Amino acid sequence: MLLRVASFPTKNVTSSFFCKSSNVLFVHSKRCIYLSRNYTSMTIIFNAQNLPKSLGSMARKTTHFSTTSAEALLQTSKNMGSRISRKKARRESPEMILRVKLDMCSKNGDLAEALRLYNEARANSVQLNVHHYNVLLYLCSPKSDNSEDDEEDFVRLDKGFQIFKQMRIDKVEPNEATFTNVSRLAAAKEDAKLAFDLVKQMKDHGIVPKLRSYGPALFGFCKKGMADEAYEVDSHMIDNGVLAEETELSALLRISSEVKREGKVYEMMHRLRATVRQGFWREEGGWHGQGWLGKGTWTVVRTRMEETGVCQSCGEKLVCIDIDPEETENFAKSLAKLACEKEARTNFAKFQEWLQRNGPFDAVVDGANLGLANQHTFSFPQIMRIVNQLRQISPTKKFPLVVLHQSRVSGGPAQHPNNKKLLETWKRAGALYSTPQGSNDDWYWLYAAVSSKCLLVTNDEMRDHLFNLLGNSFFPRWKEKHQVRIKPSGNGLILHMPPPYSLVIQESERGSWHIPTVTGDDLETPRQWVCATRT
Secondary structure, eight states: EEEEEESSSSSOOOOOOOHHHHHHOOOEEEEEEHHHHSSSOOOOEEEEETOOHHHHHHHHTTTTTTTTHHHHHHHHHHHHHHHHHHHHHHHHHHHHHHHHHHHHHHHHHHHHHHHHHHHHHHHHHOOOOHHHHHHHHHHHHHHOOOOOOOOHHHHHHHHHHHHHHHHHHHHOOOHHHHHHHHHHHHTTTHHHHHHHHHHHHHGGGTTOOHHHHHHHHHHHHHHTTHHHHHHHHHHHHHHHHHHOOOOHHHHHHHHHHTTOOOHHHHHOOOOOOHHOOOOOOTHHHHHHOOOOOOSSSEEEEEEETTTTSSTTTOBOOOOOOOHHHHHHHHHHHHHHHHHHSSHHHHHHHHHHHHHHHOOOSSEEEEEHHHHHOOOOOOOOOHHHHHHHHHHOEEEEEOOOOEEEEEEHHHSSGSSSHHHHHHHHHHTTTEEEEOOTOOHHHHHHHHHHHHHHHHHEEOOOOOSSSHHHHSSSSHHHHHHHHHHHEEEETTTTEEEEEOOSSSSSSSOOSSOOOEEOOOOTTTTSSSSEEEEEEEE
16 A cells, blocks of 8 residues: 655655554654644545555545545644644733742742832733732731831831722722732731721622631731720621631630620630630739639649549549541541542552451551661561550450551561561451552551541651641541550550540539640650639
């Protein structure tokens, strides 16, 4: 079969398209783009003379890949080239160049250069969009709130309001970031009312405020001692489904105490209890007054808890607050989703299937962490002793799941005959999972423990960027009730079980308050608490 490609007068290029069926055409994409840019048409000619019958028949069946097919393919290539050109044009447009330069100013905190670029753009009739304006407004916000008399800050603030006014003149539609930035400008000028008015204006633009949107107004009112106005901001937040966090609740608690609103103090304490897990309290903490349970002067001391949860100061016992099972299920799903995003999806999916076949477990062991605990070299016997301890306290006497990286079970100490025998025992029991090369075994042992609703044995504090992705709401509560840590003793490593009480702000039946602090949050130093009581 002879295939000829018509020659072109401008360049000596010869190319052939080979196919075996009427719906398959193979062509090199780069060559196709090259041809599409240099030639207007292409004709493919088939000569079926002197061919065997079968090949001649194939040639006749494929003749429809002539001018029409080639031109269609080249048209597609032209479209691709057109899209590339449009993208290049956007990158090189004055608006995009301005955006890139302003973003660099934002990164470097360079307001002077940003204003120069702004003035230059306006002089050259460059059309500014909402992103441009938001960067400028952000840079105009003062970097601190302790330079009230700084003339430079006043100039900065005035410039910010001028830019916001120009934004409205240009009829650029603002977004949440716009209003939040201008609210910060207002709060910096100690105009909390204007900051709150700006938040209210968001509704007219179909914008839902965020927690950060309320900060300038709320903190501005609290700073001025305007309690009623601060409570109004708080109510507006609740009406819009925005939940105050530790910083906002602490500000509301502080002003409530200052204006002696005992009911509000009590409310904020309970909201802190539900939201905040640890408190930072000064030595002289607490306040005095009437109300709540009991009367008289508050006694505030630092204390510790017995292993059973009994306060060494007042003698009252802390309680254990259960975790909602539905919360656990939702957390397991979100954990799996994150793991699939960070790990190879097929690898983690295989692990989930394996876990369904072999689980659930009463405990999961972070093998790498235990094997290296207080050791210079990896120790399988050390893991074995912990595994045996866990089997003894397990209600089912089942082996715990040991998670180890593939490299740990195939090389090094794993080649020792005794260790090989140990690994085979765990494998036969369905209690060993080796994570694949290139994976992070943290995702595997954490998901296994959460989905099995069981204990997790590791000394890993789980504070790095990976665990920060899990948020600070459910995960700390789950960790305090499920993490078993190990500590050395004269007889080797022993298990340090989770406390039988919850590490949250608690109010006792007699009206005492116990607030956990971050002081002494390790195995060697018991955690300190603040105990507040009165008779």
